[in-house]
Amino acid sequence: MLGPRESSLWHMISAPTIWALHFCVVYGWTASVCARGPDPAAARLGIGIATAVALLGIAVVGWRAWRQWDYLDDYDYEHDGPSVEDRREFLGHAGWLLAIVSAIGVIFVGMPALFIETCL
Amino acid sequence: MAGSRRRAGRDPLNVGRVLPAVLIAILLGGCSGVQSVLDPAGRDAEVLARLFWWMLGGAVILWVLMNGLLVYVSRIDTRPLSARAAEWLIIGGGIVFPTVVLAGLLSFALSEMPEQRAPGSGLTVSVTGESWWWRVEYLPDGAETPVVSANEIRLPVGRRSEITLNAHRVIHSFWIPALGGKTDMIPGRETRMSLEPTRAGEFRGQCAEFCGESHALMALGAVVMDEDAFAAWLEKEAAPAVPPESDAARRGQAVFNAEGCGACHAVRGTAASGRVGPDLTHVGGRVSLAAGILPMTAEALMRWIRDPEAIKPGAMMPGYDHLSDDDLSALAAYLEGLT
Numbered sequence: 001m002l003g004p005r006e007s008s009l010w011h012m013i014s015a016p017t018i019w020a021l022h023f024c025v026v027y028g029w030t031a032s033v034c035a036r037g038p039d040p041a042a043a044r045l046g047i048g049i050a051t052a053v054a055l056l057g058i059a060v061v062g063w064r065a066w067r068q069w070d071y072l073d074d075y076d077y078e079h080d081g082p083s084v085e086d087r088r089e090f091l092g093h094a095g096w097l098l099a100i101v102s103a104i105g106v107i108f109v110g111m112p113a114l115f116i117e118t119c120l
Numbered sequence: 121m122a123g124s125r126r127r128a129g130r131d132p133l134n135v136g137r138v139l140p141a142v143l144i145a146i147l148l149g150g151c152s153g154v155q156s157v158l159d160p161a162g163r164d165a166e167v168l169a170r171l172f173w174w175m176l177g178g179a180v181i182l183w184v185l186m187n188g189l190l191v192y193v194s195r196i197d198t199r200p201l202s203a204r205a206a207e208w209l210i211i212g213g214g215i216v217f218p219t220v221v222l223a224g225l226l227s228f229a230l231s232e233m234p235e236q237r238a239p240g241s242g243l244t245v246s247v248t249g250e251s252w253w254w255r256v257e258y259l260p261d262g263a264e265t266p267v268v269s270a271n272e273i274r275l276p277v278g279r280r281s282e283i284t285l286n287a288h289r290v291i292h293s294f295w296i297p298a299l300g301g302k303t304d305m306i307p308g309r310e311t312r313m314s315l316e317p318t319r320a321g322e323f324r325g326q327c328a329e330f331c332g333e334s335h336a337l338m339a340l341g342a343v344v345m346d347e348d349a350f351a352a353w354l355e356k357e358a359a360p361a362v363p364p365e366s367d368a369a370r371r372g373q374a375v376f377n378a379e380g381c382g383a384c385h386a387v388r389g390t391a392a393s394g395r396v397g398p399d400l401t402h403v404g405g406r407v408s409l410a411a412g413i414l415p416m417t418a419e420a421l422m423r424w425i426r427d428p429e430a431i432k433p434g435a436m437m438p439g440y441d442h443l444s445d446d447d448l449s450a451l452a453a454y455l456e457g458l459t
Contacts, residue, residue, distance in 0.1 A: 104219055107223075108222075108223070108226060111226060111227070112233075114230070115227075115230040115233060115234060116230065116233055116234060117234050117237075118234075118237050
């Protein structure tokens with residue numbers, strides 16, 4: 001669905017996409033649970049599950065991107081040549097960095113649930 | 121270049137030296153006073169002030185380090201970095217360091233938040249944002265009917281009081297910087313906060329969400345009292361209005377009735393029972409007039425009644441400039457006597 005890993009941009013941006021989905025799910029879930037209930041425990045549980053699932057997804061995406069970059073094979077972090085290999089490594093490298101940013105983003109979005117004990 | 125230096129040398133006012141001093145004086149003026157975040161008089165405001173000082177301290181340290189580094193690499197040691205050193209600088213200084221610092225600051229700020237939402241004990245004060253004034257209702261523990269007041273909030277010192285917030289037509293925000301954080305007031309949805317004042321005194325609140333043309337003129341007197349004084353005040357506030365004592369005040373009451381003021385304003389214990397405008401039962405006992413804008417004096421009352429629009433653009437109350445000075449003065453005497 002996302003096209004070939006070596007040349008498709010979609011794989012590169014799948015980690016930020018998970019981050020965006022996590023953001024929407026957490027906000028939507030909290031709003032609806034607190035409007036219905038309010039049930040802070042259910043809100044926190046849902047945020048915890050969504051955060052764990054998102055981090056797992058990002059870890060998988062990040063690991064695949066890291067493999068695609070294959071840094072430890074050739075220690076190559078410049079990918080400006082017009083070759084298939086450079087394109088593959090560039091997309092892997094960028095995907096790996098985006099996975100790190102996305103993981104930090106997901107943690108920061110989920111963190112308030114650790115501290116805040118009420119809906120209001 | 122040389123020309124500008126000569127001009128600066130002839131500058132009789134020495135703006136280059138005076139201006140920073142003036143700016144510092146203006147900035148330092150915000151460090152204390154009745155409406156300062158940096159001069160806390162409540163438990164929640166103390167937390168917020170501490171948070172501010174930590175953030176400021178951190179920002180100053182980072183600013184000095186960053187600019188020190190910039191000066192170092194551009195002036196003191198201008199040799200190029202090795203590729204490896206540059207890599208570590210980018211990863212360490214660009215990713216790891218900010219992530220750790222931001223995570224620490226976020227955890228610190230978030231850990232302070234539950235306390236800001238702690239439930240109150242005993243007194244509940246319900247505040248409704250109107251255009252552009254505050255409807256204030258006190259509900260002591262166990263009471264069924266609220267004590268209605270306006271444009272001023274009084275709280276007992278050393279006790280956490282529950283504050284419930286509503287808005288009539290548009291969004292407002294309730295904020296008494298010396299006592300605590302701000303909370304939005306939203307039409308159709310009740311929000312809440314709690315305040316625990318730690319020091320008796322007079323403070324000032326301000327609507328902190330743009331709500332129309334007189335938003336900047338929507339302030340709020342905040343008086344923190346010792347527990348006994350507060351209980352005595354609330355008992356007095358709950359009582360009906362005192363009858364006018366002087367001749368002028370009696371005449372003022374007649375003007376009040378003849379002009380139909382009671383259609384919008386309530387003075388409990390009289391026929392006036394309007395709910396549209398602020399309750400005036402004890403208006404003379406408040407620290408300010410027109411939601412924190414004017415002092416509570418006879419002159420200010422006359423000015424306000426004659427032309428509210430001139431003082432608070434868009435105010436719903438019509439002007440009474442057809443009244444003679446005698447009538448206005450009598451009306452002011454009546455209202456001032458409603459303590």
